[in-house]
Amino acid sequence: MSVELNHTIVHATDKAASARFLTEILGLPEPTPFGPFMAVPLAHDLTLDYYEVEGAITSNHYAFKVSEADFDGVLARVVERGLDYWADPYHQQANRINTNDGGRGFYFEDPDGHNLEVLTRSYGSGE
Template sequence: MIAQAKGETVPVELNHTIVNATDKTASARFLTEILGLPEPVPYGPFMTVPLAHDLTLDYYETPAPITSQHYAFKVTEEDFDAVLARVVDRGLTYWADPYHREAGRINTNDGGRGFYFEDPDGHNLEVLTRSYGAAV
């Protein structure tokens, strides 16, 4: 068991998570192109998207119905503008809120900026510049 004092972070990092997709290559490429990342890398039955801190999103192709998941990506202020521009250039709908009520807008939660959009399988993707609670 890992002991944690109030206010300390736990020395555990998320290493990878599996993202179900109808087309693992197309979905992984969609994400890397939107976020401006290198090409995805095949690994076993997965197409992996390497992120910071050795984290990977491992796209797995399945014929089963896809249940929408939420994935949030923290980026710099400069990268935010580039990511949003790529979303707009592709003609993708984006929203300021996770419920998709405020189309074509961004939010300024916690003193940062953020927005939501969907990947080809309907996963709700979020891009933000400040972690929630950062302004507290």
Template sequence: MSIQLNHTIVRARDPRASAVFLAEILGRGEPVPFGPFQGVEVDNGVTLDYMQVEGDIPWQHLAFLVSEAEFDDIFGRIRERGLPYWADPGHRRPGEINHGDGGRGVYWNDPDGHNLEILTRPYGSGS
């Protein structure tokens, strides 16, 4: 049996709003409610299940491997919304993208402060 990630829970103050935010930026379908969750499914069958929590939310990092064309589309939506973005996870290179391993990558935050990333090549996979 192969081991595959099926889903992960993402804490949010407003699960619906956060799930819609991610789905719109990534160009995915409408989030699907299931019990207390709002699920956003990505192409490899993994679901990000947004769940409401109160109080402080420790940030999570979610990285999405995308094609060059998808990067252009998603990055375009980030810029259209006027969202701040960075070339690094520590947010020390604002307004830039990175070119790690011959690809492209960019980071931005969701409404709850989760550190989101799109990249076109896995880190460590190229020159």
């Protein structure tokens, strides 16, 4: 049996702004409306469907694997915006990247406090 994740819903206080934030940071095409969602298509037919909710947002973690070449552009856009970023998921190592598994990675937050991760190597795949 083959199973793959097709889409997941991301809660946001402003679905258009949050979806646009992600596409701009990752260098993706503009999000598109789909029913009550703002859809951000990723590789392998996976879509993040931003959905607007009222009240407090529960922070979730979303990790994005990118190429070594794309990593530099993503990090540059985070720095250009003056966003805080960390080498670790607990936000203890500020303004640093990690080299887990022989790759590079870092964490930052979106406008609703979701903990976003960018990495170049899957965990357990290298050094």
